[in-house]
Amino acid sequence: MVSNKEEDSSIITIEELFSLVPIEKLNKNDLKNFSFNLNSIKSLSHINTSLIELINKCDLYHEGIINEDLFSFYRSNKNEAYLIVIAKDSSNNKSFIRYTFSKLFHDYQIGQLKFSTKNSFYKSNQFIDLSFVQLFINQAYVFKLDYLSSNYIDSLHWWKKGLIYQIIPSSFQDSNNDGFGDLNGLIQRLDYIQQLGVKTIWLTPIYKSKFRDLGYDISDYCSIDPRFGTLDDFKRLINEIHNRQMRLMVDFVPNHCSIEHPWFQSALKNEKPYVDYFIWHSGKNNDSKIPPTNWIGYAGQSMWTWSPERNQWYLHQFMDCQPDLNFRNENVCQEIENVMKFWLDLGVDGFRADATKHLIENDQFKDEPLKENDQHDDLQVEYEAYEHTETSNQPDTYKIITRWRRFLDEYITNNKRDYIILITETQDKDVDSDMKYYGPNRWSRGNDMAINFFLAYFLGENPENRTGDKLSKFIQSWLEKLPNECWTTWTMSSHDSKRVATKLASSNLIDGFYMLLLFLPGTPILYYGEEIGMENLQYTKEIRHEINDLSAFNYGINDENKIEEKTRDGQRTPMQWNSDEINAGFTNAAKPYHPLSKSWKTINVQNQLNSNRSHLKLFKQLVQLRQNEPFYSGKFQLILADKYIYSFIRWSSELQTAPIYLIIINMFGAGQNDEGDQHINLDFIKLLKCKNKNAKGKVIARSTNIKDNSPLSNEGNQVDLNDICLYSSESVLLQLLLNIHEIDLSST
Numbered sequence: 001m002v003s004n005k006e007e008d009s010s011i012i013t014i015e016e017l018f019s020l021v022p023i024e025k026l027n028k029n030d031l032k033n034f035s036f037n038l039n040s041i042k043s044l045s046h047i048n049t050s051l052i053e054l055i056n057k058c059d060l061y062h063e064g065i066i067n068e069d070l071f072s073f074y075r076s077n078k079n080e081a082y083l084i085v086i087a088k089d090s091s092n093n094k095s096f097i098r099y100t101f102s103k104l105f106h107d108y109q110i111g112q113l114k115f116s117t118k119n120s121f122y123k124s125n126q127f128i129d130l131s132f133v134q135l136f137i138n139q140a141y142v143f144k145l146d147y148l149s150s151n152y153i154d155s156l157h158w159w160k161k162g163l164i165y166q167i168i169p170s171s172f173q174d175s176n177n178d179g180f181g182d183l184n185g186l187i188q189r190l191d192y193i194q195q196l197g198v199k200t201i202w203l204t205p206i207y208k209s210k211f212r213d214l215g216y217d218i219s220d221y222c223s224i225d226p227r228f229g230t231l232d233d234f235k236r237l238i239n240e241i242h243n244r245q246m247r248l249m250v251d252f253v254p255n256h257c258s259i260e261h262p263w264f265q266s267a268l269k270n271e272k273p274y275v276d277y278f279i280w281h282s283g284k285n286n287d288s289k290i291p292p293t294n295w296i297g298y299a300g301q302s303m304w305t306w307s308p309e310r311n312q313w314y315l316h317q318f319m320d321c322q323p324d325l326n327f328r329n330e331n332v333c334q335e336i337e338n339v340m341k342f343w344l345d346l347g348v349d350g351f352r353a354d355a356t357k358h359l360i361e362n363d364q365f366k367d368e369p370l371k372e373n374d375q376h377d378d379l380q381v382e383y384e385a386y387e388h389t390e391t392s393n394q395p396d397t398y399k400i401i402t403r404w405r406r407f408l409d410e411y412i413t414n415n416k417r418d419y420i421i422l423i424t425e426t427q428d429k430d431v432d433s434d435m436k437y438y439g440p441n442r443w444s445r446g447n448d449m450a451i452n453f454f455l456a457y458f459l460g461e462n463p464e465n466r467t468g469d470k471l472s473k474f475i476q477s478w479l480e481k482l483p484n485e486c487w488t489t490w491t492m493s494s495h496d497s498k499r500v501a502t503k504l505a506s507s508n509l510i511d512g513f514y515m516l517l518l519f520l521p522g523t524p525i526l527y528y529g530e531e532i533g534m535e536n537l538q539y540t541k542e543i544r545h546e547i548n549d550l551s552a553f554n555y556g557i558n559d560e561n562k563i564e565e566k567t568r569d570g571q572r573t574p575m576q577w578n579s580d581e582i583n584a585g586f587t588n589a590a591k592p593y594h595p596l597s598k599s600w601k602t603i604n605v606q607n608q609l610n611s612n613r614s615h616l617k618l619f620k621q622l623v624q625l626r627q628n629e630p631f632y633s634g635k636f637q638l639i640l641a642d643k644y645i646y647s648f649i650r651w652s653s654e655l656q657t658a659p660i661y662l663i664i665i666n667m668f669g670a671g672q673n674d675e676g677d678q679h680i681n682l683d684f685i686k687l688l689k690c691k692n693k694n695a696k697g698k699v700i701a702r703s704t705n706i707k708d709n710s711p712l713s714n715e716g717n718q719v720d721l722n723d724i725c726l727y728s729s730e731s732v733l734l735q736l737l738l739n740i741h742e743i744d745l746s747s748t
């Protein structure tokens, strides 16, 4: 029997791998970093393993990443290519480092491990994603390079391919008739979620809490609040989710906990080691009257509250019941990593980190300046009136995100887990600040995805500004700044941002927004209920006593009318399942914990499943479509963005068989209602500079409001591209029946 010599790795040394570099390409410093000298490399006799022989047959040499920690290079010929990586005994005390080699040399995205100097995390012959290579220090590796194939990528890229569905568990399904949604209720609805095409469920906080802020005021990070059930219920939930080939992402709230948390209670008593777990400071005049700084928090309150117990002020970027943790304290950093480990050990697949831009405050404690030309008439209560130079997006915050990513990488490595994602809620209109959360460079990554709120920001613009060209500016501002090899998300609404149907002047346009959400490049995040176009509950003084979102009352201190305007409860109403049962099927309790939206009898899942066409049916159709190329890794190009139209194409440059899609959205209803017969005729032969003047498009999907007599009304219809007519708020997805070379994308 012939033994496979390339498997016999013990006889190759790091020094010998250096001998694979053409001597003239080696720089003295390259070797100095590894304490080798050139003569010792020259004097090595060539090794007779088949692997080394194969590499030596490669006549081309190409430099890889070379820095203080790493020497890497490629050897290739027309048949094969290798990547050789030598990691140094690093000065930072970490046991491994993470690098991206993807597409550094041609388009190679995968390496098959052919050799490592010691036992590595990877198995021999295992395929490894080159955008995520974990290297133990003082080891060397040889990878045979390959192109992307689909059989392995799910364990690493699952979060790029599928829809994320955000759920407020208390508002989704009640299982025990106490009026609160719970984990067992959620289990009952998992089949619905799976049928929607969801890949990842994101739960807002389920931890022990007084629920003054939807559970973002946590009194024990490692427990389930009894209103949701027990830890055993959670274990069953995660099993049921995984059994359905879905993943679970939990909310992770590091910036602050609740005043009820034992850490804060101990800090109040000056008990070690909790004395500096939070941020304490003396007042401006060393008294209880004027706080240490003028910092105004998110809900328009001072960020400081006086503690008579400690005779000091404590910091809270949100409400006074939510004290900020001190991330300059290493104990706190470790406690928070232990929290992540607790949930990882239970099997969660990722974290959505809350309020990341508020993590760290400048420790010089200087006042923040007012914005220039600010028009706010009441400067004391408006967060937006200030430049948050000292309390937002601080340089040390980005380092914490990178540290968490490294922590998760170590966990993946040590526990042989599928990839675990880290998503941050960056929430800044300044894209440059948001992008820093992706990490300083390719080999020291931060978050995998920052939540991209730009569709929601667009919908928050004044109605006259909600045009196709303005939308394009919002979308491009994000896409153009996204670092290479990084991935984004899209979202239309959330627990903090009003529902789409309520923000749009015409709720007909929601179908067009589904097309944006699902077909722009990146991972879509859908807030529960948006698939049926749920509407906000409008609060009035008469139901003020039903408001759960206490931060609304901060706004009411100076202007009582702002309470109903500012409450976020309007978008947190219970899920609307059907019109037959009480409370839309959400709970059998006489009174749900939260009032329902008024429109539940018409807008609900059952109605929409029974209709010929509905938002829900269209949404499911579009999610199915999105499973295929070109939507995952294909290209994006804007075709037209003017006052009323936003249109783009998606195609794959690598997979020739993937269809070319044209998406056209009439944005009329974004800012105006649809009354009247506004229509627009478009010539896509001209817009696409199409060589074949008779080219056609096939209708694949269309908004529910398309008129019955329109050529676009039936899926499968072939239509002339030179005369596409869309009425207000209509949208359509066409497959272009042509070759990508027949159109000219150079100057669109």
Ligand SMILES: [Ca+2]
Pocket (backbone or CB within 6 Å): 174, 175, 176, 177, 178, 179, 180, 181, 182, 227
């Ligand atoms: Ca319940």
Ligand SMILES: [Ca+2]
Pocket (backbone or CB within 6 Å): 255, 317, 324, 325, 358, 359, 360, 361
């Ligand atoms: Ca903070």
